[in-house]
């Protein structure tokens with residue numbers, strides 16, 4: 001058992017007990033003092049002997065408490081600067097805490113920050129050995145695991161290169177590879193997915209699944225809510241150092257998305273808004289809503305969602321075509337439709353009239369953020385746009401299975417065994 005200001009190597013030497021939670025965090029507070037003015041030279045200090053340094057105090061972790069059970073995959077989420085990494089560093093013994101109590105039951109392996117624990121002037125080969133031993137392996141075990149560590153990181157050709165010549169992605173692969181090979185009971189993993197490329201991410205996902213099945217206790221910091229929903233049993237949401245929610249991953253993902261995107265949906269577009277059309281009809285507003293007509297900024301995968309356009313006519317127009325285009329975060333059109341596709345007349349409108357057009361769709365979208373580009377065009381005109389406003393409304397979809405695809409299409413399998 002380690003407590004309070006433990007160092008990772010000290011933690012590594014400790015043995016696991018099955019009694020009690022694997023990790024216990026009670027009323028923990030950690031502040032940083034940020035000096036207003038710093039004296040960097042003795043001369044400055046001598047010239048200003050009576051000037052006292054004043055500080056701002058930044059409460060990075062503020063009264064946080066939770067317990068993580070043995071074998072639990074526990075997510076720590078929150079916006080930038082919310083205190084996630086500081087909390088992990090306190091758990092790893094890298095920072096002392098100011099108040100409260102921390103306990104880690106079992107051997108700890110931290111994967112925390114690029115390069116922590118690595119010596120940049122040594123080769124990858126030396127760093128792997130030193131790190132593995134620091135994290136609790138014997139020299140013999142470290143030698144036995146060496147090939148596996150390097151193979152997972154796919155760095156066989158770069159063994160004798162000094163780490164200072166590694167790219168950040170290569171360093172992350174190496175550090176993660178060591179962290180998962182040292183048989184620790186408790187793993188602290190900070191943002192491993194953010195730095196690697198797509199292939200490495202898939203490998204991490206496979207490794208998470210394996211660790212989960214092996215019953216390891218994992219504390220996992222990430223901004224990827226689909227990974228939280230896929231792997232975590234529970235998660236905590238931090239905001240400005242404080243714990244604002246703790247519970248089931250889908251609910252935490254939803255609150256995280258609300259914190260992040262909740263404010264964007266009715267945001268007035270700036271001057272750089274992409275807008276086309278002669279404006280004889282204008283799109284006044286667009287939004288997403290639930291089936292019962294409530295405006296929403298997030299929705300669970302599988303629940304029906306409506307995209308809505310509100311428009312005002314400045315000229316008499318017969319049978320205008322209303323268009324809805326949904327794009328994902330990287331700008332790929334996921335789904336597009338128009339009222340014209342059903343060949344139904346939409347009606348005749350006089351100047352001054354307004355209209356609200358709703359399009360309800362079956363929500364097969366995977367967890368991500370989506371933007372609606374609404375448009376109005378003259379009937380039969382092809383590209384004769386009255387108004388088009390790019391990315392006017394936003395919705396965040398959460399939940400559903402993570403498959404790597406952009407939609408989860410309802411489907412069924414048929415298996416026919418040969419004779």
Ligand SMILES: Nc1ncnc2c1ncn2[C@@H]1O[C@H](COP(=O)(O)OP(=O)(O)OP(=O)(O)O)[C@@H](O)[C@H]1O
Pocket residue numbers: 032033034058060078079080081082083084085086087
């Ligand atoms: N060593 C430090 N000295 C001073 N301030 C620090 C230090 N480390 C972190 N902070 C501050 O503490 C706050 C919490 O930072 P932390 O890195 O824990 O946030 P985070 O949730 O991990 O953020 P991100 O998602 O951006 O990684 C931030 O305001 C940060 O600027």
